[in-house]
Amino acid sequence: MIVTREQVKSMWEKFVFHNELDPDLPPMIRDSWLRSKKAMVDPFRPYGWIKEIDNEKYRSLIDWSLPLMEGLYSIVKGSGFLVILCNENGQLLLSIGDCEPLARAEEIGFIAGADWSEQVMGTNAIGTSIAIDRPIQVFAEEHYTKICQSWTCSAAPIHDPDGRIIGVLNMSGPYEKVHSHTLGMVVSAVKAIEYQLKLHENAEKNVMMQRFLEATTNNMKEGILIIDRDGKIVKANNQLKKLFRIPQLQLEEKKLDDLFNDSTICSNHPLHLQNQELHLSVKPSNAVHHVLVDKIPIYEKKERIGSMIIVKEIEKVRQFVNHLSGNQAKITFADMIGQHPCFIEKMNEARLAAATDSNVLILGESGTGKEMVAQAIHNESKRRNKPFIAINCGGIPRDLLGSELFGYVDGAFTGAKKGGSAGKFELANGGTLFLDEIGEMSLEMQVLLLRVIQEKEVMRIGGHKVIPVDVRIIAATNKDLRQEVQKGSFREDLFFRLNVMPIVLPPLRKRKEDIPLLVRHFIEKLAHKRNKPFPEIRSDFLEALMQYDWPGNIRELQNMIERVLNQCAKPVLTAADLPEEIFRPLRLPQVRENVDISRNEIKKQSIIEALKQCNGNISKAARYLGISRSTFYRQMDKWNIRY
Numbered sequence: 001m002i003v004t005r006e007q008v009k010s011m012w013e014k015f016v017f018h019n020e021l022d023p024d025l026p027p028m029i030r031d032s033w034l035r036s037k038k039a040m041v042d043p044f045r046p047y048g049w050i051k052e053i054d055n056e057k058y059r060s061l062i063d064w065s066l067p068l069m070e071g072l073y074s075i076v077k078g079s080g081f082l083v084i085l086c087n088e089n090g091q092l093l094l095s096i097g098d099c100e101p102l103a104r105a106e107e108i109g110f111i112a113g114a115d116w117s118e119q120v121m122g123t124n125a126i127g128t129s130i131a132i133d134r135p136i137q138v139f140a141e142e143h144y145t146k147i148c149q150s151w152t153c154s155a156a157p158i159h160d161p162d163g164r165i166i167g168v169l170n171m172s173g174p175y176e177k178v179h180s181h182t183l184g185m186v187v188s189a190v191k192a193i194e195y196q197l198k199l200h201e202n203a204e205k206n207v208m209m210q211r212f213l214e215a216t217t218n219n220m221k222e223g224i225l226i227i228d229r230d231g232k233i234v235k236a237n238n239q240l241k242k243l244f245r246i247p248q249l250q251l252e253e254k255k256l257d258d259l260f261n262d263s264t265i266c267s268n269h270p271l272h273l274q275n276q277e278l279h280l281s282v283k284p285s286n287a288v289h290h291v292l293v294d295k296i297p298i299y300e301k302k303e304r305i306g307s308m309i310i311v312k313e314i315e316k317v318r319q320f321v322n323h324l325s326g327n328q329a330k331i332t333f334a335d336m337i338g339q340h341p342c343f344i345e346k347m348n349e350a351r352l353a354a355a356t357d358s359n360v361l362i363l364g365e366s367g368t369g370k371e372m373v374a375q376a377i378h379n380e381s382k383r384r385n386k387p388f389i390a391i392n393c394g395g396i397p398r399d400l401l402g403s404e405l406f407g408y409v410d411g412a413f414t415g416a417k418k419g420g421s422a423g424k425f426e427l428a429n430g431g432t433l434f435l436d437e438i439g440e441m442s443l444e445m446q447v448l449l450l451r452v453i454q455e456k457e458v459m460r461i462g463g464h465k466v467i468p469v470d471v472r473i474i475a476a477t478n479k480d481l482r483q484e485v486q487k488g489s490f491r492e493d494l495f496f497r498l499n500v501m502p503i504v505l506p507p508l509r510k511r512k513e514d515i516p517l518l519v520r521h522f523i524e525k526l527a528h529k530r531n532k533p534f535p536e537i538r539s540d541f542l543e544a545l546m547q548y549d550w551p552g553n554i555r556e557l558q559n560m561i562e563r564v565l566n567q568c569a570k571p572v573l574t575a576a577d578l579p580e581e582i583f584r585p586l587r588l589p590q591v592r593e594n595v596d597i598s599r600n601e602i603k604k605q606s607i608i609e610a611l612k613q614c615n616g617n618i619s620k621a622a623r624y625l626g627i628s629r630s631t632f633y634r635q636m637d638k639w640n641i642r643y
């Protein structure tokens with residue numbers, strides 16, 4: 001239904017003065033009038049409400065909208081129309097138009113900063129389009145405030161890429177010049193602005209993503225190269241330039257074979273490489289770098305468009321592997337337990353050895369802690385942050401020891417791992433190699449070991465490439481190597497190479513005063529591990545341990561303590577809890593009867609001592625020994641104890 005201006009004016013007067021709504025009023029206008037009255041908007045206010053506005057906050061919106069506003073104005077120039085940009089709250093940001101309508105707009109406060117929201121000015125194209133979030137055209141007396149009724153306004157909200165209203169574009173002109181196409185022009189301009197905003201956001205996202213990718217690749221520990229299908233470098237990260245000592249210049253547009261002298265990495269055959277160990281020669285210096293290379297093809301729609309090459313320093317890879325595999329020394333001198341003068345003297349010698357980079361030979365009986373001392377030396381040396389690799393020369397078959405120490409190449413022997421394998425010398429590069437039971441090494445292997453120590457380089461079994469190694473040797477044995485040299489089973493020149501800093505560890509029987517310290521240390525460790533309270537240790541328990549000669553040294557003591565704690569659930573440890581071999585003299589074994597007599601006598605004396613300590617109270621004495629009262633009575637009857 002076509003409604004004339006006079007009809008709309010009549011509808012407005014009925015509503016404003018008599019609160020009557022005409023049924024022919026367009027629904028969007030009707031709803032807006034109701035909201036305006038509810039908001040108590042004054043329909044006779046003489047001018048708009050001007051508020052301060054921060055144009056810099058909306059600089060981007062203004063910059064993107066201005067070209068479209070100027071385009072719109074060029075179409076309606078001279079017709080009395082204004083093109084207006086508002087923010088998301090309905091405040092005017094910018095007006096373009098002829099001088100006469102701009103002056104009329106200024107008279108009613110329709111200028112920058114004016115609040116033309118529906119809550120302030122009632123029904124109007126700007127405020128109402130924000131309220132309903134859709135384009136709208138408001139004609140003459142459809143405006144709620146009288147000062148706007150000489151205009152017809154067409155407005156559409158502007159949305160950001162996330163769908164939020166960030167502004168409004170409006171065209172206002174004389175009511176008699178209204179045209180249905182006016183709103184369509186505004187809507188088209190708004191869509192163009194939103195499209196520009198979307199393009200801008202996508203461009204910003206692309207720039208941000210590129211920066212993120214650059215930051216990510218430049219902070220990776222591996223060198224990264226992206227190449228196209230022709231081998232031309234598209235991107236190289238900083239780590240790659242640092243790794244190969246390439247000046248900070250643009251590598252892009254260069255070919256891969258301009259950088260490397262290696263057909264494996266430069267060729268497209270094979271397309272895919274994984275953990276390929278290479279000695280890359282870098283142009284123009286021809287410096288050789290030992291690296292692991294991954295080459296991963298990049299596809300788009302099943303067509304290869306290039307490759308990503310990941311380069312890792314072999315040393316850093318091995319350090320990481322050593323860390324994960326436990327090839328690190330855990331023991332320090334602070335973990336070495338003992339106060340006996342001879343022990344203190346040996347620890348001082350070990351500390352002196354740690355301050356040097358000389359080879360060390362640790363001598364001592366089995367179980368005296370030779371590997372612990374080796375770890376402590378490593379951890380106090382300048383190599384502390386490098387690998388500590390231990391190998392038992394007596395625990396590996398002779399024909400395999402060479403491949404373990406020196407490594408092997410692909411196909412060196414039947415069963416050799418594909419790609420070959422690095423030996424312990426390579427894995428320990430920069431750190432310490434601990435050769436335990438060096439006295440068990442064959443003469444043939446001793447020759448090879450001597451060469452590596454002298455030349456500081458290894459050659460893998462089956463290979464021809466010499467690999468430099470920087471390794472400190474700590475060797476250990478329970479044999480007298482001087483005697484082995486005299487017998488001809490150990491090379492004299494190798495002995496002198498190893499015996500630079502000799503340390504002879506004392507057996508436990510020569511430092512028995514340290515047994516109580518070691519016992520408490522082992523019990524505390526086990527109790528903590530099992531989340532159990534520390535038991536009371538009776539003097540007879542320690543005295544019995546002190547009487548034993550400990551042929552297995554500290555290792556035997558530790559194992560003995562673990563066995564006792566596993567078998568004893570009492571909160572008190574007494575001599576009766578020890579195994580019978582503790583009471584058997586080491587060098588003069590006695591018959592079983594004598595062992596039982598000695599053991600039973602200790603138990604009998606424990607019962608008597610408990611009764612004395614508890615003044616004859618059987619219950620207290622039983623608790624004192626950590627046994628039941630019935631067991632305590634049986635023991636008293638067995639040995640005819642009367643108290």
